[in-house]
Amino acid sequence: MRNSRLQAALTIKQYFADINEARSWLLEKQPLLESGDCGKDEASADALLQRHMRLEKEIAAYSGEVKRLGDLAAVAIQQVPLTMCQVLASTLCLCMC
Numbered sequence: 001m002r003n004s005r006l007q008a009a010l011t012i013k014q015y016f017a018d019i020n021e022a023r024s025w026l027l028e029k030q031p032l033l034e035s036g037d038c039g040k041d042e043a044s045a046d047a048l049l050q051r052h053m054r055l056e057k058e059i060a061a062y063s064g065e066v067k068r069l070g071d072l073a074a075v076a077i078q079q080v081p082l083t084m085c086q087v088l089a090s091t092l093c094l095c096m097c
Contacts, residue, residue: 011079015076
């Protein structure tokens with residue numbers, strides 16, 4: 001029982017650490033996504049297009065991490081109720097003894 005609670009806590013801790021890292025990554029990319037700059041001439045427009053294409057590749061590469069975080073969230077959601085039920089059950093046993 002203690003081991004499963006510790007495992008659930010570790011999973012949840014890892015999830016929130018990874019979510020914070022993903023949030024930081026997204027915040028770093030946000031200004032590039034929000035830019036309204038279209039370039040003043042063909043050369044600057046081409047440079048912006050290249051930057052946009054690199055950003056698209058980065059986002060596509062990061063999509064696996066986002067999927068992994070979704071999977072980790074599903075595991076955490078399954079573990080937390082189980083852990084909470086175990087804690088409540090053990091508390092009830094202590095109170096009844």
